[in-house]
Amino acid sequence: MIIYPTLEILDGKCVSLTRGRLDEPVLWHVDPVETARSFADAGAEWMHVTDINGLRGDGDNNELVEQIIRAARVPVQLGGGFRTEAQVAGWIDRGAGRIVVGTMAARNPDLLRELAKFHPDQIVLAVDIYEGAVVTDGWRERSSFAPDTFIAAFDTDPLAGIIVTDVDAHIDQRDASLSVITALAAATRHPVIAHGTVASLDDVARLKYVPNIAGTLIGRALLAHDVDLGEAIALASTPNEPIADFQ
Template identity: 30%
Template sequence: MFIMPAVDIKNGKCVQLVQGKPGTEQIVLENPAEVAKGWEDRGASVLHVIDLGGALEEGGNIPVVEDILKKVSIPVQMGGGIRSIDDAAHLLNMGVDRVILGTLAIQEPEAVETLSQEFGSQRIMVALDSKDSQVVVRGWTEKTNQTAPELGKTMEEKGAGGILFTNVDHEGLLGGFKVEPLLELLESVNIPVVYSGGVSTLEDVALLSQTDCYGVVIGSALYKGTLNFEKALDYEK
């Protein structure tokens, strides 16, 4: 199970929001590329980069992502603001190891099929963000009428090579999470699933390590120091 530090970018800076809501910035760091390099230096083997500005339609931060890619040598998976096949292709050609498709994948599943055929399924991940047991899109502002297990099966059939499952109900709150929704998703698909949302203690990491979860994204807990990164790395397997 990979421990994946989150580098969320907004207005050119590394930030942490509560439940993805603008105006709830709790951590603001000036240089995302330096932050990313810091995680690599501390032992991270994968980075999770999100263009929050792109996701919230405030304007992208692609030059910042380019800086990160120049600075680090470990794989970078990236999402946020990927509105078209061309957007995804640009990032993959730029050096992003794996793109994370959210709204685009759910509204246009054919895009997953096209990209996985062109670039390989292992480079295409679909974000399934769950709120009140339903998948939400457009920066977590609109609900769909489908559950993560339902959409997970569909995305696997379309060629997705992985799923990022975010429990929005717990995101950024540092209050732990319920593991049942993740287990339901893991039972429904055969492709790797990365978990995100509410991971705040080593006990949370230990719990996830006992599942078939491929990786875990950790943000606020690392930046606030409530979870020790080096100790979390002990659970990589």
């Protein structure tokens, strides 16, 4: 299982969101570029970066994100309000390892399929869930899509993976969130990356045993020093113990 240390960038600063509330960020007084370097030094194979301004549609952090990509020394998975082919292709040209799209998939699924075709294994589908439905536009708009049917619509496309976030259970209801993510992971052939389920090393240990969970994003818990990245990577990379087959 891959640990994706995560930076969420708003107005040039590292933040965390509570239950997807774009207007209530928690500010972290750390340098984003130096933090990215520290993730690589701790042994990260990948990083995840979200441009919150891009999600909100009120600007971007393009220059800073480019600095992070150059400083990280590991592939960066980038999200942040991508709506057009030019945006996606432009960031791949600028060095992003993967591009995360969500709203585009709901509004223009054919475009997502074309992007996956031309950039195989570089496009990640974001499935954000609130009260049982897929939400878009930075978690602000409720769609008519059920998560399972939404994911199934892209099952034959060459996606790099699917990030699943249960916004309704984000942070303080991790058991409920894990249940949602477990069910969706079992229903798709694509590798699933969990988001919003890790607040301790115990949570990493639990995720390892969920079938088809290929990774997890960890942001707030790292910045709050509740989880040590090196320990999380070591735990995630160790082979699972045998599980008894109960009849």
